[in-house]
Amino acid sequence: MKPNYIKIILLAGLISLACTTRVSEWVLLNSLPNQYTLIYFHNSQLDENIKKQNLAVVDGIKTANIQFKSVVRKDIEEPYYGLYYEDRLFSKYKTADEMKDLTSSPLREKIARELMAGKLCVMLYLKTDDKEKDEKGLTVIRNAIGSSPFGNIISLVELSRNSKEESHFASLLLNVEDDLRDIKEPMVFGIFGRFKALEPLLGRGISEGNLNLMIDYLTAECSCLIKDDLPGTDILFTNNWVNPQTALLNKIIDDNPFLGY
Amino acid sequence: MQPDTLSYDTLDSRPLPKWLIDQKSGLTTVQPEKIEMREDTSLKISFIVTAIVILLTISILTVYLLRKNKDQVS
Numbered sequence: 001m002k003p004n005y006i007k008i009i010l011l012a013g014l015i016s017l018a019c020t021t022r023v024s025e026w027v028l029l030n031s032l033p034n035q036y037t038l039i040y041f042h043n044s045q046l047d048e049n050i051k052k053q054n055l056a057v058v059d060g061i062k063t064a065n066i067q068f069k070s071v072v073r074k075d076i077e078e079p080y081y082g083l084y085y086e087d088r089l090f091s092k093y094k095t096a097d098e099m100k101d102l103t104s105s106p107l108r109e110k111i112a113r114e115l116m117a118g119k120l121c122v123m124l125y126l127k128t129d130d131k132e133k134d135e136k137g138l139t140v141i142r143n144a145i146g147s148s149p150f151g152n153i154i155s156l157v158e159l160s161r162n163s164k165e166e167s168h169f170a171s172l173l174l175n176v177e178d179d180l181r182d183i184k185e186p187m188v189f190g191i192f193g194r195f196k197a198l199e200p201l202l203g204r205g206i207s208e209g210n211l212n213l214m215i216d217y218l219t220a221e222c223s224c225l226i227k228d229d230l231p232g233t234d235i236l237f238t239n240n241w242v243n244p245q246t247a248l249l250n251k252i253i254d255d256n257p258f259l260g261y
Numbered sequence: 262m263q264p265d266t267l268s269y270d271t272l273d274s275r276p277l278p279k280w281l282i283d284q285k286s287g288l289t290t291v292q293p294e295k296i297e298m299r300e301d302t303s304l305k306i307s308f309i310v311t312a313i314v315i316l317l318t319i320s321i322l323t324v325y326l327l328r329k330n331k332d333q334v335s
Contacts, residue, residue: 201281216284217284
């Protein structure tokens with residue numbers, strides 16, 4: 001057989017395999033996280049101390065999905081750091097100390113471990129610290145996960161939006177959409193792939209029906225429509241995402257072929 | 262991706278996330294093949310084909326045996 005024919009057959013095989021991969025697994029294996037940009041805005045020549053400080057900042061974030069820039073702006077009174085995702089300003093920091101643990105935190109590490117272990121997704125429940133509201137939503141989420149055939153491969157984690165330890169993470173989540181900070185309601189973020197957070201369900205939108213639709217989305221066969229227009233925001237995190245475990249979803253689908261359609 | 266949020270008056274009128282709208286409308290799922298009810302003619306065809314085969318076999322054997330007998334008589 002001519003080498004070209006072999007290549008065509010192999011390519012066709014790969015394409016057919018790609019089309020049967022589920023959304024969650026495809027995103028983890030193929031979709032690189034979008035880059036953040038940290039910009040140091042200043043209005044005068046940088047002195048040696050600032051240069052050293054910025055070198056330390058760069059060193060601290062170099063393994064994350066972020067790049068650093070220094071920009072001169074004559075219209076500002078004091079220098080500051082601006083954290084951008086695409087063209088959206090997420091946060092401002094006056095000093096480098098405020099950016100401590102910007103790219104990593106215990107909860108983010110835990111979530112990354114779950115994703116690398118082959119879990120379908122991590123549902124992150126962002127609480128308001130209003131006990132009544134929080135408990136109501138939590139019960140709905142637990143019921144939805146418990147009744148789903150994929151419940152065993154979904155992790156649920158809770159985080160207070162006022163958490164001091166995870167303040168950067170909470171802030172990143174509240175920037176997934178530009179009005180979330182003003183909405184004092186519990187929110188559920190579906191986190192999948194390489195730390196991509198779906199736009200959240202919030203308040204009364206946290207229903208079993210909507211949560212099941214989120215699970216359906218992540219377990220669906222990955223169509224070109226999905227690949228071309230992936231929803232969500234990549235969370236800032238330092239991880240190399242190498243050699244994730246095989247998706248646990250595949251075994252469930254293999255054992256129950258009618259699931260995931 | 263741009264945020265899905267537009268201006269709204271109350272939380273209930275806040276637009277749903279695009280992924281949820283797409284999922285509700287079935288846009289992101291692979292659509293199953295539509296199955297249409299058709300008249301099942303396979304049994305009829307099977308009878309006709311069997312009958313044709315039987316008739317052909319009988320005809321061929323008849324012609325063969327007649328010719329064979331004719332040759333033996335002559």
